[in-house]
Each structure stands twice: as structure tokens, then as C-alpha cells.
Amino acid sequence: MTEWPRIKPTDYCNEDLPTLTQPWWRTLPRHFHALPDHFLADNDTRWRIDYTASLDTVARTGLACMAGAAALPASLNVKQQQEERELVRFYEPFLDCGDPQQFFTAPQQHPVIQYHPVARYHFQPEDGQAHTLSFRSPFEPKNPALRDRYLAHKRNRTAWAQYWKHDGEPRPTLIMIHGFVADPYWLNTRWLALPWFYKQGFDVLLYTLPFHGRRKSPLAPFSGAQFFSQGMAMLNETFAHAIHDLRIFMNHLREGGTPAMGATGISLGGYSTALLSSLEKDLAFAIPNVPLVTIMDLMKSWFPVNLQFPLFHKVYDTDFAGLRKLTALHSPLTWPSLVPQSARMIIGGAGDRFAPPKHTDLLRQHWDDCHVHWFPGNHMLHLDQGSYLRNMRDFMRDALQERSVELSA
Template identity: 80%
Template sequence: MTELPRIHPHDYCDEDLPELIQPWWDTLPRYFHALPDHFLADSDTRWRIDYTASIDNIARTGLACMAGAAALPAALNKQRQQQDREQSRFYQSFLDEDDPNVFFAPPQQRADIHRAPVARYHFQPEDGDAYTLHFRSPFETRNPELRERYHAHKPNGTAWAQHWRHHGEPRPTLVMIHGFVADPYWLNTRWLALPWFYKQGFDVLLYTLPFHGRRKGRLAPFSGAEFFSQGMAMLNETFAHAIHDLRLFMAMLRDQGSPAIGATGISLGGYTTGLLAALEDDLAFAIPNVPLVSIMDLMKSWFPINQQIPLFQKIFDTDMSGLRKLTALHSPLTWPCRVPQSGRMIIGGAGDRFAPPKHSQLLWQHWNRCDLHWFPGNHLLHLDQGLYLKAMRDFMKQALVERDVELAG
């Protein structure tokens, strides 16, 4: 494990963090959400970690109120409760499969992708082009009973991305997946210093998750509100849709000659990156940034949305392990990572209270103790970001070199 200076989490991990044993939804302690997130650090770094953690707690409560309010009408609807309980049974058999691609089936056709130059206020590369891409998604829900309901969300049926491409020979491409409610291209461009990665020689694709941005329904109270608010069965289909459309954009990159594709994502995008790494055989690298790994355990640590956990247990007549199992199909913890060890890296925030460090640590265990870099900030404020950006760049380039050596051999 590689660490940034002055932060040393490993002394508590091996003692306090339980060993990941499959099936993780049964063996992870029910109090996992309450495990401490403490680090050994000098006094200056300790102050920054504690200060940013307190800011995260306040901001998290606001987002939890929004997400909880969006989900409550469906959760209190008796007819919808019964439908969700019955429809969720459809997905449980897929957990018995050895290959997650049995459920997350690769697209069987190419997409007709349209492109237009980005607006003037977006990043404009001097030595390349920047386009907004979209296509009408051919995705069909795996559960036929949900097909009509899911596809009633018309705006969500169009996939969107932004693509920055250098002139000349095709370059390796960095695919970036945004977080929950944090879909604007301009925000992610600045937040994750994507123009800097472009100048390091990478093409960049910014992908929009379902029900976010232009995919949001007209009556949705905020971007992303429909992602988690439609029940467990619909959540499985939403992740299937996210992967399906992302794969079509990746197929486009391969058709254009991109020599390699790697992915990074933040928060919910980090979760999706971890899932993608369990599905794609030829990802050169996967770098989840402040990822979550268990949606139910995350909910249990967020007030006031944690007050809905007993309601979910009553609806599905189960305990915490059972709720985890309902969401396990799309968790990165459920499936082996297909990215080579040399291409796995995790970025974690020591003061993160949106996706607490224990989630990054659990993914680190699952990924065979891969490279793990900590920064002394929270989910929103990435202090010392320049250090981990340079570490990411060096890691990505080295992963590409090792990939080329393996392919040549």
C-alpha cells in the first residue's frame, strides 16, 4: 500500500476492520457502519482531517434529507412496496452465477452516436477537439415486468457524454464517471483537474449516469433524484443501464483506435468504476476516488435517511444482511476484479464522511491490497490534491507500460 505523507491508516485497519469473507453481505458485521475511521497523523494533518470531517457531516445531512425525501413516497406506497418485494426476487439467482456479465450482458449492437462541439464555456483543447456525444440507448431491462415502467422515463433513454480528443494518433482514454447529483461537466472538469490529465497525453470521456443531467425527468426535484428513489428492483436495472451505455461509448473509443481505456470515478462514480472493473477484461486501469462499496451500510451512517432502514427491513421481511444482498448484484465487493493488479488503485479521503474511509479500506482488501492513496480532506474538499493527481498520472502511465509488455509477450 502506497500512502501520502503524514497519514498512516494501516495501524488500525488490520485490527479493527473485519476481514472480507464471501458472501460479504452475510459476514460483514452489522455494525460496520459504526466502525471508527481514525488515522495516525501529525498535529497539523490531524486538524485538517477533523475539520474537513465536520464539514462533511453537515453537508451529508443536507444531501440525506434530499435523497430521503425523494425516496419516501415510493417507500410508503403499499402497492409499490409489494411490487418491489416481488420483483426483487428476479435478481437473486444472478448472485449464484460465476460471471457478473450474465446479468450485466454486453450490448449486442453498436450505437448511432451523434456529436456536436461543446459550448464555449466548456474546456476547449488547443491541440484537439471537444464534443458532446449522445445516442438513443437500445437498453432493455433484464426484468420484463419492469420494462414499461423503466422506459416511461423518456429523457433517461438518451445517453450523454463529453469527449476530448487530441489531434493526430489516437491516445489512451481516461473515462471519468461523476458522483451522485454531481453531473455537470464543468464541475467535474475543475474538481478532478481533467484538463491537466488531457495535457499529460490522455484523451478524456466524461460520462453521464442515468437519471442525471439531461437524463433527469422533468418532474424530478434534482439531478439524480430518480436514481435511488424507485425501489430495489429499479436500482438493479439502473446500474445495468449505466454499464450498458458506458460500454457503448467505450466501443466507440475502440472503433476510433484508442489504444487503451482506463476508468476513474468519484463517490457513486467510484462505485460504478469498481463494478466496471469486475466486468471488463481489457481495462488498463481502474481508480475509484472516495468510493462507497455497500449502499445499505452507507445509508445506515447517513442521518436522517438511516431512519428508513427499519422500513426497508419490514417491507422485505429481512435483516441488514438481507438488505445488503438486495443491492449486492452491483456492488464491487461481490465480484472478482478483472483489472490486473498493476492497474488497481484507490484514492481515499481521511476526513470523508459521505463515503467513509472504511469503504475504501474494504475495497482495498477485496482488490488484494492494491495501491491506496490517502489525502487529508473530505468528500468535497480534496486537500493536497496535487499529490494524488501526480500519483494517479504516474500510476496510469506505468499501468499502460505493463499492459503493453503483457500484450507483447
């Protein structure tokens, strides 16, 4: 039986927020990042929201300093600025064609998936097996001018995931995509209570995004540093690589007999989950957790990264709408979801200041007013998590049942 959350979907009542219209990068107000987020809540819930929001703001500033510092050297190089302006023009036809499959092409090769034992401190199921999976990625950038630069990151060319499978026949699989810099399997295992989902009967695949974890270059200052720090052209290719390698893992699960699979992800992983849903029509469900949806507007709200925007305008010789357009190719707001509306759900944190609630609301609009579960916590502290975990489980089971009926009809 579905449990009502502490904050109902109707409690998010921000009349200042715009109605999403396309092309979103031009119609979204320039000051979207500064719009407030309003919730109807009792005093106890309001205190939780305000307290966790203040904690998020402090943590966000630290992460913004790290990300901004990593990107600054390349941004200040005059020669690279000129090259970058030329590189990003390559992607305009892919955005204008209206079909995301033209850029995010399905994998054409089927590399051998290697199985490795997991470390002892990782989750060890009693009624199944846990393995670390890897393969040598055949991905090549769409932009030929970036091929050598992108593929020079040798460690990034091996894809990694951890797979928990029950004994016996394969079961419906929950695909989990981590957030920016938050790649460790042990962290996501505990943060999102993944062993609990396993015990509910789901197999689990934890996917590692490019430039994170074992895919991190040896000289990168931190895991994920090179995801956003190499310019907008490289960012397009990084998202293409992320989706490409994940689809290879999904093909491997299909070939192994997995009856169905759905995806969830947190923060950047939520963004990637929503993007995946516009490309994979047989996803049984898509559940982004505290997702961002427009990278430029997010950066605009992050101090001190927001101080670098005059430099971004100079590098790309465009206004703010133009900067948004540079990231629109991989934004989930650009493409329609292929997952049925009844199988789309978003988890939002009322006190989230990394990816504020207004981002969740934009995705809700784009996803045809899909179901939203609000919790009274922030990006990292998920208060009342048990409530949304149970709602996720019930929602996933219902979506799988609907898909089973659809396939048998």
C-alpha cells in the same frame, strides 16, 4: 518520480475493522457503519482530517434529507411495497450464478454516436477538439415486469458523454464517472483537474450516469433523484443501464483506434468504476476516488435516511443482511476485478464522512491489498490534491506501460 503522500497507506490502522470474507453481505458485522476510522497522523494533519470531517457531516445531512424525501412517497405506498417484494426475487439467480456477465450483459447493438459542439464555458483544448457525444440507448431491463416502467423515462434513454481528443492519432483515454447529483461537466472538469490530465497526454471521456443531467426526468426534483428513489429492483436495472451505455461508448472508442483506456470515478462514480473493472478485462487501470462499496451500510450511517430502515425492513420483509443482499448484484465487493492487481489504485479521503475510509479499506482488501493513496481531506474538499494527481498520473503511465509489454509479448 513518485511523491509520498502526507498520509501513507500504513497510517490507516483500524484494528476494529473486519477482514472481508464472502458472502460479504452476511459476514460483515451489522454495526460496520458505526465502526470508527483511525489514522496515525501528525497534529497538523490530524487537524485537517477532523475539520474536514465535520464539514462533510453537515453537507451529508442535507443530501440525505433530499434523497430520503425523494424515496419516501414510493416507500409508503402499500401496493408498491407488495409489488417490490415480488420484483426483487427476479434477481436472486443472477447473484447466485457467480458470473456478473449474466446480468451485466455486453451490448449487442451498435447505435450511431452523434457528435455535438460543447458550450463555450466548457473546456476547449488548444491542441484538440471537445465534443458532446450522444446516442439513443438500446438498453432494455432484464426484468420484463419493469420494462414499461423503466423505459417510460424517455430522457433517460439517451446516453451522453463529453469527449476531449487530441489532434492526430487517438491516445490512451481516461474515462471519468461523476458522483451522485454531481454530474455537470464543468464541475468535474475543475473538481478533478481533468484538463491537467489532458495536458499530460490523455484523451478524456466524461460519462453521464442514468437519471442525471440531460437524462433527468422533467419532474424529478433534482439531478439523480430517481437513481435511488425507485426501489431496489429499479436500482439493479439502473446500474445495468449505466454499465451498458458506458460499454457502448467504450466500443466506439475502440472502433476509433483508441489504443487503451482506463477508468476513474468519484463517490458513486468510484463504485461504478470498481463494478466496471469486474466486467471489462481490457481496462488498463481502475482508480476509484472516495468510493462507497456497500450502499445499505452507507445509508445506515446517513441521518435522517437511517430513520427509514424500519420501513425498508417492512417493505422487503428481511433483516439487514437481506437488505445488503438486495444491493449485492452491483456491489464491487461481490465480484472479482478483471484488472491486474498492479493496475488497481484507490484514492481515499481521511476526513470523508460521505463514503468513510472503512469503505476504501474493504475495497482494498477485496482488491488483494492494492495501492491506496490517502489525502487529508473530505469527500468534496480534496486537500493536497496535487500530490494524488501526480501519483495517479505516474500510476496510469506505469499501468499502460505494463499493458503494452503484456500485449506485445
